[in-house]
Amino acid sequence: MDFLQPESWAEALAVRAAYPEALPVAGGTDVMVELNFARRRPPALLDLGRVAELADWGGEDGLLRLGAGVPYRRIVTELAGRVPGLAMAARTVGSPQIRNRGTVGGNLGSASPAGDALPPLLATGALVELASVRGVRRVPVAGFCTGPKRSVLAPDELIAAVLLPAERGPEQFAKIGTRNAMVIAVCSFALALRPADRTVGTGIGSAAPTPVRAVAAEELLAAELPWASRAELPDPLVRRFGELVAAAASPIDDVRGTAAYRRHALGVLAGRAVRRAWTEHRREGGAG
Amino acid sequence: MAGWGPGVPGPEDVVSSGPWDGVWRVGGGVGGPGNPLWAVRLDPDAGHPAPRPPVVEAGADGSAPGSQGIGTSPVRPDGALKVRGEFAFSSDLWADDMLWGATLRSPHPSATIRSVDVTAALAVPGVYAVLTSADVPGDRYYGLEVADQPVLAVDEVCYRGEPVAVVAADHPETARRAAARIVVDYAVREPVTDPEVALAAGRLVRHVPIRKGDPAAAAEVVVVGEYRVGMQDQAFLGPESGLAVPAEDGGVELYVATQWLHADQRQVAAALGLPAELVRLSLAGVGGAFGAREDLSMQVHACLLALRTGRPVKMVYGREESFVGHVHRHPAVLRYEHGATRDGELVYVRARILLDGGAYTSTTPAVVANAASLGVGPYRVPNVTVDAYGVHTNNPPCGAMRGFGAVQACFGYESQMDRLAEAVGLDPVELRVRNALAEGGTMPTGQVVRGPAPVARLLELVRDRPAPPPVGAELWQLPGGMANTTAPEQVVRGVGYAVGIKNVCFSEGFDDYATARVRLELIGGEPTALVHTAAAEVGQGLVTVQAQIARTELGVERVVVATADTAVGSAGSSSASRQTYMTGGAVRAACRAVRAALITRLAGGRAGATDDGGGRVDEGGPELAGGALRDAAGRVLGTLVDLLAAGPVEETVRWRHRPTRSLDPVTGQGDAHVQYAFAAHRATVDVDPELGLVRVVEIATAQDVGRAINPQAVVGQIQGGTAQGLGLALMEELQVVDGVIRNPSFTDYLIPTVLDVPPMAVDVLELADPDAPYGLRGVGEPPTISATPAIVAAIRAATGVPLARVPVRPEHLTGTG
Numbered sequence A: 001m002d003f004l005q006p007e008s009w010a011e012a013l014a015v016r017a018a019y020p021e022a023l024p025v026a027g028g029t030d031v032m033v034e035l036n037f038a039r040r041r042p043p044a045l046l047d048l049g050r051v052a053e054l055a056d057w058g059g060e061d062g063l064l065r066l067g068a069g070v071p072y073r074r075i076v077t078e079l080a081g082r083v084p085g086l087a088m089a090a091r092t093v094g095s096p097q098i099r100n101r102g103t104v105g106g107n108l109g110s111a112s113p114a115g116d117a118l119p120p121l122l123a124t125g126a127l128v129e130l131a132s133v134r135g136v137r138r139v140p141v142a143g144f145c146t147g148p149k150r151s152v153l154a155p156d157e158l159i160a161a162v163l164l165p166a167e168r169g170p171e172q173f174a175k176i177g178t179r180n181a182m183v184i185a186v187c188s189f190a191l192a193l194r195p196a197d198r199t200v201g202t203g204i205g206s207a208a209p210t211p212v213r214a215v216a217a218e219e220l221l222a223a224e225l226p227w228a229s230r231a232e233l234p235d236p237l238v239r240r241f242g243e244l245v246a247a248a249a250s251p252i253d254d255v256r257g258t259a260a261y262r263r264h265a266l267g268v269l270a271g272r273a274v275r276r277a278w279t280e281h282r283r284e285g286g287a288g
Numbered sequence B: 001m002a003g004w005g006p007g008v009p010g011p012e013d014v015v016s017s018g019p020w021d022g023v024w025r026v027g028g029g030v031g032g033p034g035n036p037l038w039a040v041r042l043d044p045d046a047g048h049p050a051p052r053p054p055v056v057e058a059g060a061d062g063s064a065p066g067s068q069g070i071g072t073s074p075v076r077p078d079g080a081l082k083v084r085g086e087f088a089f090s091s092d093l094w095a096d097d098m099l100w101g102a103t104l105r106s107p108h109p110s111a112t113i114r115s116v117d118v119t120a121a122l123a124v125p126g127v128y129a130v131l132t133s134a135d136v137p138g139d140r141y142y143g144l145e146v147a148d149q150p151v152l153a154v155d156e157v158c159y160r161g162e163p164v165a166v167v168a169a170d171h172p173e174t175a176r177r178a179a180a181r182i183v184v185d186y187a188v189r190e191p192v193t194d195p196e197v198a199l200a201a202g203r204l205v206r207h208v209p210i211r212k213g214d215p216a217a218a219a220e221v222v223v224v225g226e227y228r229v230g231m232q233d234q235a236f237l238g239p240e241s242g243l244a245v246p247a248e249d250g251g252v253e254l255y256v257a258t259q260w261l262h263a264d265q266r267q268v269a270a271a272l273g274l275p276a277e278l279v280r281l282s283l284a285g286v287g288g289a290f291g292a293r294e295d296l297s298m299q300v301h302a303c304l305l306a307l308r309t310g311r312p313v314k315m316v317y318g319r320e321e322s323f324v325g326h327v328h329r330h331p332a333v334l335r336y337e338h339g340a341t342r343d344g345e346l347v348y349v350r351a352r353i354l355l356d357g358g359a360y361t362s363t364t365p366a367v368v369a370n371a372a373s374l375g376v377g378p379y380r381v382p383n384v385t386v387d388a389y390g391v392h393t394n395n396p397p398c399g400a401m402r403g404f405g406a407v408q409a410c411f412g413y414e415s416q417m418d419r420l421a422e423a424v425g426l427d428p429v430e431l432r433v434r435n436a437l438a439e440g441g442t443m444p445t446g447q448v449v450r451g452p453a454p455v456a457r458l459l460e461l462v463r464d465r466p467a468p469p470p471v472g473a474e475l476w477q478l479p480g481g482m483a484n485t486t487a488p489e490q491v492v493r494g495v496g497y498a499v500g501i502k503n504v505c506f507s508e509g510f511d512d513y514a515t516a517r518v519r520l521e522l523i524g525g526e527p528t529a530l531v532h533t534a535a536a537e538v539g540q541g542l543v544t545v546q547a548q549i550a551r552t553e554l555g556v557e558r559v560v561v562a563t564a565d566t567a568v569g570s571a572g573s574s575s576a577s578r579q580t581y582m583t584g585g586a587v588r589a590a591c592r593a594v595r596a597a598l599i600t601r602l603a604g605g606r607a608g609a610t611d612d613g614g615g616r617v618d619e620g621g622p623e624l625a626g627g628a629l630r631d632a633a634g635r636v637l638g639t640l641v642d643l644l645a646a647g648p649v650e651e652t653v654r655w656r657h658r659p660t661r662s663l664d665p666v667t668g669q670g671d672a673h674v675q676y677a678f679a680a681h682r683a684t685v686d687v688d689p690e691l692g693l694v695r696v697v698e699i700a701t702a703q704d705v706g707r708a709i710n711p712q713a714v715v716g717q718i719q720g721g722t723a724q725g726l727g728l729a730l731m732e733e734l735q736v737v738d739g740v741i742r743n744p745s746f747t748d749y750l751i752p753t754v755l756d757v758p759p760m761a762v763d764v765l766e767l768a769d770p771d772a773p774y775g776l777r778g779v780g781e782p783p784t785i786s787a788t789p790a791i792v793a794a795i796r797a798a799t800g801v802p803l804a805r806v807p808v809r810p811e812h813l814t815g816t817g
């Protein structure tokens, strides 16, 4: 097996174009498992570890640009204030070792419906920047995954970064697992409230072929939250929100959980998320 | 064994020449009966043993013995290596010219094999051999109790993952690719996967009935329940692996991770058609066992390939392969009816226990006997009717796993005891204490419990522990842990109790023995002991224990424990919580034989004055301490340096525990077990009932170990066993659907992490068993047994959900199953 190690982004894109059959590897926390289990036998690996451009984050046109190669640990320690939902999700990933190595780019590259970074990216309306020697394009996270482990990434493309919008507000993320650490999500839920423009974003993980938004639930909250008064949340609204989130999922029975449990748990997680987020919003506004 | 007391090796057991010491001094020196019991109080926050009471093991001269004898916790030779990742496991074995073996396995749970075509596999460059059952020169079937499992499939396959052919190639990937090119023509059959269907169809492996008292006894209060236990895996981390090296004499050397070298040797030799002495096994680094290495895996295959190719052959299973490469814990369905007086005194227990043995027999017969004979738990029950059945299905084979039949039964009877407590309005501990078995009590088999049976005391110890702190506020302290699901106000707390019983050593009349060779000689002018046994160190610390015993018995500091191999007699298996008892007993006996030989040597080759003529050394006779043979007053009779100047002394002893009897096939009566061991648990759990998530907050546990030969190892066993019981309670299950394991990976077969295993408060009792070496009691299994029902009881107490199955899943708690 060949091991290709470009030293720069330009070189990486050139190698990618020349050897589309070479499998990109960032942290390797998915790739190495696939190799170990003999699920994949690529002729070559394309190691992105030396590409400095991928390992940085910074501001760009009011957006936060998060390089595809920034590991979860740095998101937790450096970005918890700026992207709280993503940082909460990053905290739930694997173990310290996995958080030291694993990246959001890799999570997108794997395009697993259980990828924990994806629901908060969905909820915040993030964009994925894809690059190749042909040029650069940006696609919404919502359009990136096309099925379990499938995405719009072209054979000559690499994921450069994700771009998170400037708007800020309370965010939440929670996931269900059958042990208290190191567990693939049975289901997960992310929420982002944007009081400035009175919008709501959601993301559901592990309960459909791809991570999905709960659009009807978002619309309900956007319309009915007492944004201006910051009044207490009416219980029926919370309940209805939970129901709509559960309805937006299309879960299956598998070894990790039943479809019925996933739906139930999503409803509970959604209710808890909106209460926590709303409490934060009220606190910031001086109420409650 | 007539004329010899229980546990006393008879003269015929002394394999080597040389006089037999033969003294069985109960509790020799320390820890004997009547010794005050003590408890190790572990600070749950510190997590290591508090200083234990000093062991005063005075030599006859009053001098303290060496610091590394029994009752101390010397540093383990493998400890630092394992922590640093430098320990050589069986998967690290290497020979320069070796080939790699790979196994082709059945994709079907049940099928007839019409043909196997290996032509394409043999054509792969780098392939040296492709073997099927036709290439097995000796017996084509093997097994621990019944030889019914094919070395390689013969005309049919009976479970998914059954080995069909093996390949040797110069690279593991080449071997796997070649195996994939073998063409097997299967006629697929409908698998039998429901044990009830199997039982009805007559696929019975064994039925053990137990009948005691009046089968028609009636009671004022009756509780009935049905319980289920899922298929647990041992989940050892070191996959099945070993290296077979062909020898010049036509034999083979096998380096392998196993639990019982001689059982492997017997089965491998039979399959190879070789005399046992041409099949020589050495223990390689074992990465965990828990019962899963008692049956053969790659042993015969690697030897076949090595002998065929004339090259060393290494085999290492992948993780997914490992899940079909070893036996699992029997899944069980347990139906119980308990009758009691209004005061909660047990009147009768009726039980039917059905165990799924999977495709081949393995140790199912013994597991069934354990489930039956231990089926009512450590309680006094006047009237007992138990029927335990083991059946064959086309599910993965099940066999030995820590707790061995006692685990399944305990979940049933302890769940029942909680229901009974509720029915009669008693506290669950109080109900148990009222019915607790005690010394001199009678088991449902009619066997009288000899020696201490502190069941009530163990329960009281865990009950009286201070309660753990209230619900925590940090994420990691809450159900769901770091996944951010749960706030403190969403949590309910519950406390549950359980106590369990386990037999130690092999039962039912099995000729259970262990062999030890001890050699004392001067090396560099210093007396040095060499201890050689075939006992498998599987991580439990047995190497350390053997050295400790030799130091205590021989009064020397320098002890070398040889690698376990088949150059010495069998030690029996590292299972059934027996190895410290059995190999410890054998090492002690061999040391005493060495002492007797030294006494003879001191007396100028004649039997000394203290020798009673039967090879026995009287109590109060010369002792070995501080590098010398000393009289009762501690006066030096002869130094080891002087005594050994004439050459080394070496003795080999085959040592047996007291005999057991078979169970009557109709009534189940009989003194079938050697020793009983007991442990109790109190579990405190926090539950998020809305999401069905559980966090175990604390576990208090108490166990009687008779005598802690190595206190740190004892505590390690208690903590590890409890964690394994926690796994069964909350997450560990191989999900088998239509004979197929759906989750053969550590991604989906979950075992507890550090955030799942709570602090443990451990009480250790040392109430000597008068029949056992040093009074010790096997420790490995009891903690696993009652941990599971205690945790489930705590969840029931927190939520009110009548849980009847383990592992408990969030679905069971939220009604979304």
Ligand SMILES: Cc1cc2nc3c(=O)[nH]c(=O)nc-3n(C[C@H](O)[C@H](O)[C@H](O)COP(=O)(O)OP(=O)(O)OC[C@H]3O[C@@H](n4cnc5c(N)ncnc54)[C@H](O)[C@@H]3O)c2cc1C
Pocket: A023, A024, A025, A026, A027, A028, A029, A030, A031, A032, A033, A048, A068, A069, A092, A093, A094, A095, A098, A101, A102, A103, A104, A105, A106, A107, A108, A109, A110, A114, A115, A116, A117, A153, A157, A158, A159, A160, A182, A183, A184, A185
């Ligand atoms: C023990 C363990 C625990 C885990 N726990 C979790 C968990 O809790 N939650 C979770 O979501 N995941 C978990 N994972 C999965 C994994 O850690 C994550 O998916 C992680 O985000 C992958 O990142 P990586 O950098 O290691 O990716 P890699 O393994 O390097 O790559 C993953 C995929 O992405 C592709 N890829 C990587 N970078 C790029 C790029 N820049 N452009 C194009 N393609 C690219 C690769 O070709 C590959 O297909 C766990 C894995 C392990 C081994």
